[in-house]
Amino acid sequence: MNKPRRHARPLPDIAGALLADAFRKQGFNSSELVVRWAAIVGHDVSQYAEPLKIQWPRVPDGHKPEPGTLVLRVAGPAAIEIQHMSGVILERVNRYFGFAAIGRIAIRQAPLRRAPPAPDRALDPQAVRSVAETLPAQADPALRGALARLGAAIKGK
Structure with a gap:
């Protein structure tokens, strides 16, 4: 009896399903906010802050959903500046979503989880x-x- 042949599945299909569950546990309905963070909020914010999770308030049945809280991981010294820019960040994120999805921003001071920038090359x-x-x-x-x-x-x- 012949066994059915299994074909290799493309990596994006496998990774997408695994990552979607991880993002959902952090309150992200999709990975778009994390993946497109620099394009959404701009370089001036993305170099010092990154989205950590979205906390959605519990809504009783029949009530209108309330905006969530976007929790940002911010490099320590930039926390005050990001706090002052929170209105701009809220406006940019909500403009991306197309509605008032986020109502406030919470800041967690911690080192960003990205590779350190490449060192500047010396001039000749x-x-x-x-x-x-x-x-x-x-x-x-x-x-x-x-x-x-x-x-x-x-x-x-």
């Missing part, structure tokens, strides 16, 4: 010198040096 001293030679004479040598480094960094990209 010869490139800095060649840019400095093209600059007009400056009264302030520190300004001339800063402009030479800036020019070399721009040329190097």
Whole structure:
């Protein structure tokens, strides 16, 4: 008797189902808020904060659902700034959802769970010198040096 052949399932199908359960346990109906966080709130917020979970209030039967609380993990020193920007963050998240899904933001101070940024690459001293030679004479040598480094960094990209 022949056994039915099993074909390998695509990885996104398997991972999507597993991740959907994990996101649902954290209050996210879909992974969109986490995956598109930087696009939703902007780079100015996403570099210091990330969504941790959404806490939905319990609603008795027959009552209108209330907005949830978005819990953010925020890098320690940026917590005050993120707290001041909470109105902007609420507006951006609710605009993404298309309705007032989130009513308030709670902040948890903790290191962000992402890879550390790549170190800045060093400038080539010869490139800095060649840019400095093209600059007009400056009264302030520190300004001339800063402009030479800036020019070399721009040329190097």
